[in-house]
Amino acid sequence: MIRHANVLLLVATAALLGACASAPMHYYTLLPSAAAEPPNPATSLAFELLPVSVPAQVDQPQLVVREGGQSVALLEGERWIAPLADEVRGALSADLTRALPGRDVGGMPSAGKPALQVRVDLRRFDSQPGAYALIEGAWSVRWSHGAKPASLACSSRVRESVGSGYDALVQGHQRALDELAGQIAVVARALAAGQSASCPAG
Numbered sequence: 001m002i003r004h005a006n007v008l009l010l011v012a013t014a015a016l017l018g019a020c021a022s023a024p025m026h027y028y029t030l031l032p033s034a035a036a037e038p039p040n041p042a043t044s045l046a047f048e049l050l051p052v053s054v055p056a057q058v059d060q061p062q063l064v065v066r067e068g069g070q071s072v073a074l075l076e077g078e079r080w081i082a083p084l085a086d087e088v089r090g091a092l093s094a095d096l097t098r099a100l101p102g103r104d105v106g107g108m109p110s111a112g113k114p115a116l117q118v119r120v121d122l123r124r125f126d127s128q129p130g131a132y133a134l135i136e137g138a139w140s141v142r143w144s145h146g147a148k149p150a151s152l153a154c155s156s157r158v159r160e161s162v163g164s165g166y167d168a169l170v171q172g173h174q175r176a177l178d179e180l181a182g183q184i185a186v187v188a189r190a191l192a193a194g195q196s197a198s199c200p201a202g
Helices: 002-022 084-099 166-192
Strands: 026-028 045-049 062-068 071-080 102-104 116-128 132-143 150-161
Touching: 026 166, 045 084, 045 166, 062 166, 084 102, 084 116, 084 166, 116 166, 132 166, 150 166
Parallel strands: 026 071, 045 102, 045 116, 062 116
Antiparallel strands: 062 071, 116 132, 132 150
């Protein structure tokens, strides 16, 4: 009887391990599609987007989602294709390239130091499937060309409603980052043109 029970336990364990091994793994990216035409290098504004910081709570390979209240879940089967900070920076770089329009020369040793420098520090990156995607943080733009360097530091909070499913959640974060890039671009263009700039309302 004991031997029979042990055999059943081994069979059940093997079945469970097999189910776990066959569970699908899904990977997500925040990078927008490359459908848009690249800006003309002759007219685009060179900029450097510095490394972006993200909250430690969500700086995980897995998606971290709210389940309501203070409860959160680490989704083993739903993962970012790259570290979240790199994903956020890549998305913002692509969005700024389109919004300015410009070209991110950060990390290019032969490019020299561009006149326009952007820093972003995300303090919240909240995800609740079927409800919202939210980003909140501080950012600054510095324009160092000419005799009078100019800079402006601001903060933003962007909340996007999302449908059910993790694809919709990631798309919500893409829209939020695109909105943030648009706000940064407005300030950057004003500073580059020698105009006064103000932080976005709200």
